[in-house]
Amino acid sequence: MTALSDASVRRLAEVANLPDLSETRYTLLEEIGRGGMAAVYRARDETLGREVAIKVSSAPGEREDLDARMRTEAAVLAALEHPGIVPVHDAGILPDGRAFYVMKRVRGTLLREVARGAAGLDERLRILERVCETMAFAHARGIVHRDLKPENVMVGGFGEVLVIDWGVARVPGAVDEPGAVLGTPGYMAPEQAAGRSGDATERADVYALGAILSTLVTATEPPADPGVARAALLAERELPRRLRAIGAKALAADPIDRYADAGEMAADLARFRAGNPVAAHPESWLERTGRSVWAYRAAVGLVLAYLVMRIVVAWVTG
Amino acid sequence: MGSRTTTGSTFPPTRLTVLERIRSEEPDERRRAFGPLVEGYWKPIYAYLRIRWRLPPEEARDATQSFLAAAWEKRWLERYDPGRARFRTFLRTCVDRHAMNLGQAAKRLKRGGGAAIVGLDFETAEGEIRERPIQDPVDQDELFRREWIRDLFSRSLEEVRLEHVTTGQAGRFALFERYDLGPEEGLSYADLAAELGITVSQVTGRLAAVRRAFRARALDNLREACGTHDEYRVEAREIFGIEVA
Numbered sequence: 343m344t345a346l347s348d349a350s351v352r353r354l355a356e357v358a359n360l361p362d363l364s365e366t367r368y369t370l371l372e373e374i375g376r377g378g379m380a381a382v383y384r385a386r387d388e389t390l391g392r393e394v395a396i397k398v399s400s401a402p403g404e405r406e407d408l409d410a411r412m413r414t415e416a417a418v419l420a421a422l423e424h425p426g427i428v429p430v431h432d433a434g435i436l437p438d439g440r441a442f443y444v445m446k447r448v449r450g451t452l453l454r455e456v457a458r459g460a461a462g463l464d465e466r467l468r469i470l471e472r473v474c475e476t477m478a479f480a481h482a483r484g485i486v487h488r489d490l491k492p493e494n495v496m497v498g499g500f501g502e503v504l505v506i507d508w509g510v511a512r513v514p515g516a517v518d519e520p521g522a523v524l525g526t527p528g529y530m531a532p533e534q535a536a537g538r539s540g541d542a543t544e545r546a547d548v549y550a551l552g553a554i555l556s557t558l559v560t561a562t563e564p565p566a567d568p569g570v571a572r573a574a575l576l577a578e579r580e581l582p583r584r585l586r587a588i589g590a591k592a593l594a595a596d597p598i599d600r601y602a603d604a605g606e607m608a609a610d611l612a613r614f615r616a617g618n619p620v621a622a623h624p625e626s627w628l629e630r631t632g633r634s635v636w637a638y639r640a641a642v643g644l645v646l647a648y649l650v651m652r653i654v655v656a657w658v659t660g
Numbered sequence: 661m662g663s664r665t666t667t668g669s670t671f672p673p674t675r676l677t678v679l680e681r682i683r684s685e686e687p688d689e690r691r692r693a694f695g696p697l698v699e700g701y702w703k704p705i706y707a708y709l710r711i712r713w714r715l716p717p718e719e720a721r722d723a724t725q726s727f728l729a730a731a732w733e734k735r736w737l738e739r740y741d742p743g744r745a746r747f748r749t750f751l752r753t754c755v756d757r758h759a760m761n762l763g764q765a766a767k768r769l770k771r772g773g774g775a776a777i778v779g780l781d782f783e784t785a786e787g788e789i790r791e792r793p794i795q796d797p798v799d800q801d802e803l804f805r806r807e808w809i810r811d812l813f814s815r816s817l818e819e820v821r822l823e824h825v826t827t828g829q830a831g832r833f834a835l836f837e838r839y840d841l842g843p844e845e846g847l848s849y850a851d852l853a854a855e856l857g858i859t860v861s862q863v864t865g866r867l868a869a870v871r872r873a874f875r876a877r878a879l880d881n882l883r884e885a886c887g888t889h890d891e892y893r894v895e896a897r898e899i900f901g902i903e904v905a
């Protein structure tokens with residue numbers, strides 16, 4: 343027996359946990375992502391001759407809740423057919439006992455990368471609005487995601503925006519283990535962080551969407567405390583007041599003060615992007631004028647130019 | 661070494677850890693618990709003394725022996741407090757302390773005091789250290805961890821190899837060694853299938869079986885080397901990225 347090299351040790355740690363796809367129609371290619379409870383692999387569907395993504399729980403049949411998570415996730419994905427939700431193709435149990443499901447492979451980047459990258463404010467808000475619309479679709483069906491964060495949103499090569507990782511979603515009729523805290527600090531609503539995940543409603547997702555907004559427009563991580571997170575966003579003076587108001591409404595500590603669901607937030611974001619007044623921020627007369635001037639800046643500029651010209655002409659011919 | 665038989669991952673999670681068993685007042689029970697600890701740590705200790713303390717081979721060997729003997733006699737390891745550090749870190753600090761007091765320890769050993777532990781193959785251990793480039797000094801805890809995982813994996817791999825060879829499945833193990841550990845770049849499942857005259861699915865199936873066997877072995881050995889069950893869970897997560905019960 344010889345001692346292994348560092349490279350071999352690394353390689354062994356990697357391969358020891360690869361899923362066994364030998365009894366399936368898929369051939370394993372490589373790991374493409376990993377979260378807290380599962381790993382996602384690129385694989386080839388030999389029957390259809392295309393690449394797919396396979397998510398496998400990261401414990402070999404040892405933790406039943408992990409497998410239950412995978413089953414929930416596959417069922418939620420199957421129930422939600424929407425352009426913002428990755429389609430599921432297949433699900434089952436591997437020969438080594440682990441639960442898996444097969445989905446469309448998204449060729450793109452995580453929203454986390456977009457947040458760190460060079461995308462402009464407009465593109466960032468377009469993506470966020472897509473996420474809100476997708477969540478509105480889920481909320482309308484009584485499904486709450488409960489773990490929305492920049493690692494769980496993907497942006498594809500054609501600009502498509504996909505919400506992934508529905509493993510801890512609340513499905514109508516299902517019961518949760520009491521006291522289980524599911525979620526990620528900073529993105530988790532306070533009622534969820536307090537261990538009342540069962541209380542996590544659509545409004546908890548709205549909180550996470552507010553935290554994502556804050557990450558996207560400030561390029562910093564949202565503080566875990568809602569009061570601090572809200573104040574930090576409001577203090578970003580160079581951002582439009584109405585945009586800050588949308589984020590602050592979503593980040594309200596009391597769920598009652600937030601948007602009732604992602605649909606309301608999507609609508610407000612759309613209004614902001616179109617230069618219209620938003621529900622989160624009742625405007626004064628002056629602000630309204632200022633905003634209209636900004637929204638119609640091209641037209642206003644033309645009118646002003648015309649007036650100046652008239653004055654000049656009058657003066658010359660005067 | 662390498663001949664120890666474990667019963668696979670069938671232990672109930674509530675089973676006492678080695679560290680709990682070593683506290684036993686029953687001398688036999690205590691001795692039985694000490695064995696796996698020696699087996700799981702002597703090589704990393706030796707490598708650590710060679711690299712970190714820069715002891716020459718002879719001295720590192722004596723120091724390893726005297727450390728283990730003293731740990732047994734003076735019940736050093738029983739003092740481990742899971743609330744303060746991982747067992748591995750605690751053990752490493754004991755080794756550091758021992759190495760510092762080495763002058764005295766060496767004298768005691770010369771007087772014939774203390775029981776030397778037999779069957780530790782220091783020649784091989786030394787050869788292994790010489791074989792690989794000694795890398796830049798790293799953090800001492802990281803160095804010990806690296807040597808410890810290297811040994812854990814090497815032993816587990818050797819157990820898996822023996823398992824396969826003795827059950828007439830040497831070919832399957834060789835396939836795994838070649839694809840998963842070999843230097844060949846760009847080797848595809850299809851290449852291997854063509855070469856061995858089997859289907860791609862058989863190739864991936866065989867690979868998966870050996871990987872699974874390795875993981876089970878390594879997890880068993882890992883469990884033996886951890887101070888508490890919680891520590892085992894954390895280590896399994898850090899080393900393999902998996903959740904164990």
Ligand SMILES: Nc1ncnc2c1ncn2[C@@H]1O[C@H](COP(=O)(O)OP(=O)(O)O)[C@@H](O)[C@H]1O
Nearest residue numbers: 375376377378379380382395446447448493507
């Ligand atoms: N359909 C997919 N296509 C490509 N990559 C994906 C896909 N689904 C997940 N991933 C990658 O895998 C990572 C982990 O997936 P996720 O579902 O979030 O797992 P977890 O539940 O463990 O957090 C993601 O962050 C992403 O990088």
Ligand SMILES: [Mg+2]
Nearest residue numbers: 377493494507
């Ligand atoms: Mg995730």
